Amino acid sequence: MINKxxxxxxSIINNLTKYVTFSDEELxxxxxxxxxxxxxxxxxxVHKGKESSPFILIKQGCLMTSxxxxxxxRHVIQFGIDNWWTGDLNSFMNNEPSIYSIKAMTDVExxxxxxxxxxxxxxxSPNFERYFRILFQNSLISHQxxxxxxxxFSAEQKYLxxxxxxxxxxxxxxxxxxxxxxxxxxxxxxxxxxKLSGK
Amino acid sequence: MINKxxxxxxSIINNLTKYVTFSDEELxxxxxxxxxxxxxxxxxxVHKGKESSPFILIKQGCLMTSxxxxxxxRHVIQFGIDNWWTGDLNSFMNNEPSIYSIKAMTDVExxxxxxxxxxxxxxxSPNFERYFRILFQNSLISHQxxxxxxxxFSAEQKYLxxxxxxxxxxxxxxxxxxxxxxxxxxxxxxxxxxKLSGK
DNA sequence: TGCTTTTATTAATCTAGATTAACAATTCAT
DNA sequence: ATGAATTGTTAATCTAGATTAATAAAAGCA
Numbered sequence: 001m002i003n004k005x006x007x008x009x010x011s012i013i014n015n016l017t018k019y020v021t022f023s024d025e026e027l028x029x030x031x032x033x034x035x036x037x038x039x040x041x042x043x044x045x046v047h048k049g050k051e052s053s054p055f056i057l058i059k060q061g062c063l064m065t066s067x068x069x070x071x072x073x074r075h076v077i078q079f080g081i082d083n084w085w086t087g088d089l090n091s092f093m094n095n096e097p098s099i100y101s102i103k104a105m106t107d108v109e110x111x112x113x114x115x116x117x118x119x120x121x122x123x124x125s126p127n128f129e130r131y132f133r134i135l136f137q138n139s140l141i142s143h144q145x146x147x148x149x150x151x152x153f154s155a156e157q158k159y160l161x162x163x164x165x166x167x168x169x170x171x172x173x174x175x176x177x178x179x180x181x182x183x184x185x186x187x188x189x190x191x192x193x194x195k196l197s198g199k
Numbered sequence: 200m201i202n203k204x205x206x207x208x209x210s211i212i213n214n215l216t217k218y219v220t221f222s223d224e225e226l227x228x229x230x231x232x233x234x235x236x237x238x239x240x241x242x243x244x245v246h247k248g249k250e251s252s253p254f255i256l257i258k259q260g261c262l263m264t265s266x267x268x269x270x271x272x273r274h275v276i277q278f279g280i281d282n283w284w285t286g287d288l289n290s291f292m293n294n295e296p297s298i299y300s301i302k303a304m305t306d307v308e309x310x311x312x313x314x315x316x317x318x319x320x321x322x323x324s325p326n327f328e329r330y331f332r333i334l335f336q337n338s339l340i341s342h343q344x345x346x347x348x349x350x351x352f353s354a355e356q357k358y359l360x361x362x363x364x365x366x367x368x369x370x371x372x373x374x375x376x377x378x379x380x381x382x383x384x385x386x387x388x389x390x391x392x393x394k395l396s397g398k
Numbered sequence: 399t400g401c402t403t404t405t406a407t408t409a410a411t412c413t414a415g416a417t418t419a420a421c422a423a424t425t426c427a428t
Numbered sequence: 429a430t431g432a433a434t435t436g437t438t439a440a441t442c443t444a445g446a447t448t449a450a451t452a453a454a455a456g457c458a
Contacts, residue, residue: 143339386438
């Protein structure tokens with residue numbers, strides 16, 4: 001059974017209560033409405049164009065969200081690690097097929113909520129509404145910063161910022177995925193790394 | 200007095216109630232805690248690095264948010280028009296000086312909330328918490344789409360998408376601001392427009 | 399363990415878009 | 429209306445980063 005008493009949930013609870021104070025009952029509800037799942041490295045949790053995306057909280061491991069364009073070209077749009085929320089929000093909220101695919105970059109343990117249970121959670125207590133308001137708000141702020149970087153940074157600046165923001169990912173994720181996330185080619189990233197290492 | 204009865208507020212109310220059902224009392228509160236203000240074209244409502252940003256709802260007109268980098272180079276990061284929310288969210292929420300500057304591109308009429316009143320509003324009714332949760336959620340979805348465009352679109356595709364998304368802005372806003380928003384140079388946008396007009 | 403597939407590197411060439419600069423067209427203030 | 433300042437255009441040149449292709453290294457699998 002998944003509930004707040006599981007020792008392993010302490011880090012998630014710490015994260016939840018960073019923004020909002022939840023009662024024990026609320027926390028119980030949170031875990032009871034979620035579903036625990038594990039995936040092996042390289043498994044795909046959400047298939048582009050097929051099922052709708054759940055709302056995903058990563059307990060441990062790393063997920064990669066990517067978008068495949070008309071030319072069948074894959075663009076990495078997000079990495080998620082321990083304690084991060086991820087998923088195709090639009091797909092989740094409107095029960096549409098996901099436009100992204102979400103893949104496990106390591107063995108991964110996640111909690112997922114479907115739309116129905118998410119709605120129950122929000123209906124159960126406005127504290128959840130508040131929690132997600134703040135979660136989305138913060139995510140919005142970091143998305144805005146990312147857009148600024150996209151518009152105004154050189155490839156080198158983008159890469160260095162990435163290393164600063166996600167120090168652990170460099171070791172976990174293939175270089176070509178990092179290149180894609182940054183919007184540059186793997187060949188150019190390789191050149192860049194060579195140049196930087198010689199500095 | 201600003202309240203829900205003002206004829207001129209109907210379009211704002213329609214917008215609010217698109218997501219959440221509000222009581223008359225809630226709507227009264229919403230307008231009473233907000234402050235009505237008008238600005239002339241080219242006036243700056245929020246100065247980068249000085250005051251913190253309010254949370255702004257545009258009643259009518261057009262606002263432009265821009266970021267000035269270390270090299271004193273201006274990057275337009277958002278346009279806002281009738282019924283849009285805008286402001287430096289991070290500055291607003293944490294009472295820090297704004298990192299953006301926000302300028303009126305036309306004569307403009309806005310409603311603004313300071314952090315204190317925003318908190319009162321959310322404390323007054325969870326419906327507001329819910330409204331802003333959904334507002335930020337939708338904004339997040341469109342920011343993600345914009346990031347995909349940034350990463351994967353050519354300058355031409357970006358410009359054509361911009362025209363589709365903001366058909367009215369082309370006439371209101373100087374071309375160089377549109378170029379900046381798209382992350383290209385005004386010279387290149389000019390070339391692009393010439394090429395497109397010849398098609 | 400060796401074989402296959404995927405990923406990373408290196409080098410050569412190419413191009414979308416930047417930069418510079420000079421000129422034309424608008425906009426703005428008096 | 430008129431001159432000054434801002435914005436837009438055009439053309440020439442330059443460069444960050446893309447593309448292609450061949451090779452090396454690493455990872456996955458029987």
